[in-house]
Amino acid sequence: MKLDSLNTLLEEELKDVYSAEKQLLKALPKMAKNASSGDLRMALQEHLEVTRGQVQRLEQVFQSLGKPPKAKTCKAMQGLIEEASEMMEEDAEEAVMDAAIIGSAQKVEHYEIAAYGTLRTWASLCGQNEAAELLQETLDEEGEADKKLSGLAESLVNPEAEASGGGMSSGGGKSSSRSSGRSSSRKSGGSKLRR
């Protein structure tokens, strides 16, 4: 494939991000399953729904360019998901595992933010205004997801709360999906305290 124009490059990179989103559709439920915090689990499940919409929106982008939607394996997303999977195999304190899951999810979000920002700019340079608008919508959603994850990282894994050794917070949902092997490693519920 010769990249003879920005338009061709745009189409090629769309195939990459289309693959990335589809891979994420499979990975997000696994990440949610490994999360102990109810809030984190909910945020990941919510992002799964948002991601389904983004896959459809990408199909609209292809359509607006007069191209059939095609995926070309995104190796970057493959690597990010592989690292997340390896990390989730580790034995970890629940709150620490949650922090790790948030970290993995944010790496994914930042990759997508870079990809969509670039695609949006290229679409707009190519005069593909409908595509540019659609890509901007997704870019905004990814930005929101990233912000939400940052907020969760601060509220769920709070070293001050951990140090204070306070009791379990009533909200947030106790883990039900965590495997029994890990629950014993938790010393105090303090790490789940909210500010």
Ligand SMILES: [Fe+2]
């Ligand atoms: Fe996405």
